[in-house]
Amino acid sequence: MTATQLSPGSVRKTAAGATAPGRRRALDRYLNPALGVLGVAVVLAAWQICASTGVVDPKFSSSPSGAFRALVDSFTSGDVWSPLGSTLSIVAWGMLISIVAAIPLGLLIGRNRVLYALTDPLISIMYSVPYVVFLPMLIFWFGIGADARVVIVVWSAMFPLLINVIAGARNLEQSHLQVSRVFCASRLTTLRSVAFPATLPYILAGVRQAVGRALIGAIVAELFMGSAGLGYVVQLKTSNFQTDDAMAAIAVIAIIAVLLNHGVAYLEQRLTFWSRTD
Incomplete structure (x- = not known):
């Protein structure tokens, strides 16, 4: 040799x-x-x-320097904290409800052919139709308070998360299911110990989409029916032709969106490193 x-x-x-x-x-x-x-x-x-x-015209379009000065003034004076807290609280409540409802519901629908056939058209319709067209009815049903805004955020965030969880549950590897059958695991145990960990990449990808849509829903709700929040500040300042202050509020919204998106992306990278192929 x-x-x-x-x-x-x-x-x-x-x-x-x-x-x-x-x-x-x-x-x-x-x-x-x-x-x-x-x-x-x-x-x-x-x-x-x-x-x-x-x-x-800077009077109607503002300018980066004017928006930056207004942004600094809003933080130094503390005017930004109250609307910022209002918007973040609505987003947090909406995301909490969406996650608690969408994950178990998506696992159940994804692993049951009958439930999937029954709910797939309805979910597709609710996801595709803009929720803005239902705003008048939502105002009649829930008023213009915080409850209505939370409903809009849940509507915005829940369906992309639900669709991702269903897709993950329907694409489980057969080897995982065979192992659960070998150990005579019940359906609940299979969902909890097999389906949930295996669909975690889909879940976190759905959460990443849902966070962005939740923020959009919160801002839209505040624009149309809010008396507090960053969306309300944008609407109020724009109607008063205070474009620098309006752009400062929009800059805060953009910063929140970037931080939320990167935060969820970081969690996705840390928790689902085993699913990456590169």
């Missing part, structure tokens, strides 16, 4: 080839955020130039 001889050059090439994907991932980790910041900076610079040169 002869031993295989490896030359130093082939070893170096193998090591370089092994570390190349790691280097590319590390480069992408810093390059993508940098490019994103650069894109935002280009848009803001173009907006500022248009406002400064008179291409657009």
Whole structure:
């Protein structure tokens, strides 16, 4: 038997080839955020130039410098905290209700053919039809208080999460189900110990979509029926032609959206690392 001889050059090439994907991932980790910041900076610079040169009227379109001053003033004066807390509380309650309802319901529907056939058309309709068209009826049913806003947030957030959970439950690997049958696991045990962990990537992907839609629902509800919250501030300041203050409130909404999205993405990366193929 002869031993295989490896030359130093082939070893170096193998090591370089092994570390190349790691280097590319590390480069992408810093390059993508940098490019994103650069894109935002280009848009803001173009907006500022248009406002400064008179291409657009700052009285109606505001400007980055004016919006930034209004944003700083809102934080230093404390005017932003009350509407910010109102919006976040509505989003939190809506997401809590959506998660508690959608995850077990989606697992049940996804693992039952009859329930899936019965509910799939209804879920598709409720997801596809804009909830804004139901606002007049929701106002009649729930009024214009916090309850109505929570209903709109739940409507916005629940269906994308529900659809993702159902898709995950319907795409379970047969080997997982065979193991549960071998151990004579009940349906409830199978859902809890097999279906739920296996569908966790789908669940977190649905939560990521639901968070964004929940924030949109909260802002829309505050625009139409709110007396508090960031959406109400945008509507009030815009109607009074205080565009700098309105853009400052919109900037706060954008910051919240980015933080929520990246927060859920971080959880998704940490909790479902085993499901990635790269």
